[in-house]
Amino acid sequence: MTDRAAGLAQSLHRTEPQLNCFAGPFAPDPGLEALLERSTALLVEWLGESAAHAPRPALTLEATVAPAAHGLDLEELFSGLRGVMAGAYRPNHPGALAHLDPPALSVSIAADMIAAGLNNNLLAQELSPSLSRLERRLCHWLSTRVGLGANSGGVPASGGSLSNLMALVCARKAAGLAADPRAVVLTGSAAHVSLSKAAAVMGLPPDGLRALPTDANGRLQPEAVASALTQLRLEGRKPFAVVAVAGTTVQGTVDPLKALAELCRREQLWLHVDGAIGAVCALVESERWRVDGIEQADSVTLNPQKVLGVSKPSSVLLMRQLELLHSSFATGLPYMESGDGPQGGELGLQGTRAAEVLKLWLSLQHLGLDGVERLLAGAFQRAERLRSLLRAPQLQLLGGDLHLVAIGLQPHLAEHASAWRDHTHAELQQQGFWLSRPDLNGRPLLKAVLGNPCTSDHHLEQLAAIINRSARELS
Secondary structure (H helix, E strand, O other), rough: HHHHHHHHHHHHHOOOOOOOOOOOOOOOOOHHHHHHHHHHHHHHHHHHHHHHOOOOOOOOOOOOOOOOOOOHHHHHHHHHHHHHOOOOOOOOOOOOOOOOOOOOHHHHHHHHHHHHOOOOOOHHHOOHHHHHHHHHHHHHHHHHHHHOOOEEEEEEEHHHOOOEEHHHHHHHOOOOOOOOOOOOEEEEOOOOOOHHHHHHOOOOOOOOEEEOOOOOOOOHHHHHHHHHHHHHHHHEEEEEEEEEEEHHHHHHEEEEHHHHHHHHHHHHHHHEEEEOOOOHHEEEEEEEHOOHHHOOOOEEEEEEHHHHOOOEEEEEEEEHHHHHHHHHHHOOOOOOOOOOOOOOOOOOOOOOOOOOOHHHHHHHHHHHHHHHHHHHHHHHHHHHHHHHHOOOOOEEOOOOOOEEEEEEEEEHHHHHHHHHHHHHHHHHOOOOOOOOOOOOEEOEEEEEEOOOOOOOOOHHHHHHHHHHHHHHHHO
16 A cells, blocks of 8 residues: 555545534634544545546446435545546546546636635625626626626626527527517527527527538537528527537637627627637637637626636626626615625526636636646647648548547548547547547547647657557558
């Protein structure tokens, strides 16, 4: 047993101070302190042994879910906790490359714990005095950094799906179509599935969300939007918004934001940019070119959880006109005192909200803009490196603008594509690499997301060697 493992075992079996259900208000609670120390040791050990396991567990234990008549002691609680953790996905494994779920920043982990202990409610300022002000100021900084202007702001949300929904609710209200069945949203066929959910929740008719054809690289072109607008207006419909994407889920492509913004301005349409993946590029000058034109949007979804490693959930809806967010969702909070700014519970659908702003603020403070730049540059460099290593002539790499690499077979090998993809995926898993298996327009693909800073050049060489060898075996 290693010294580290022995120390952990000792800490897990020592006599602990009594743990009260709640920390008292008159003195530091030794039972809570010991519990947090023990929990931290367990988490640090779990993170530190990830490379010795697979990214995805081979076996998941079924935990007991019904509480016993009498509460369990700490030994029993931690025994169950260790079982659940053993079956968890390990995002800091070097081979964890399947999805947009990087390891959590260390300061974000700490901030999550502190936010849980503070247990403030961002519903209203009286329930979260300093945090409400921090949230408003940070959202304003983010929106102005993206380029949305002096009257901009935003609100955190439970994820990009909710951010997208709230943006479209605001867009429809701004267009005066809140109860009009003729209302239509336009987007590209590569847009996120959350838009379909948003349309359903908003009560749009089945054809109220029009997914338009994209070009060969999965980008929505202004010509396709213009043509659809003409047809819709001939049909008596009322298009009110275009949703552009800054980072599609499979390829990581970015729509031509500047051209779409010019079209929307000319046609008096709301432009929402679903930048859950790519909008963070606008925070640093060196990567802003990747999302050029995002500053002309009316609203932007930005998810720091996707690339920066802020622990989940971390999504923010940014608005060019913060007042539109307030006017779309304000109901009044007669049971709360007024604050010195808009109440958090009136800036979106959510009422009770945890202090998610704390981990975002602390993470950005710790990283600094140069740290954000390094994280982004590292992800893009790993993606370019993997592309350069995938040299088998049987492979075809789909175009992309960010840190995603979509891998397929050449068209003349289409009949082998599904079997090859699944066989290669299984072989990769045996060697400690987890890629995802999306289908894009019926085409089977492998997808690697290179946002994991624990993945080294050596790992990329190993990964590429397996894929290249598997592809060449088709000849």
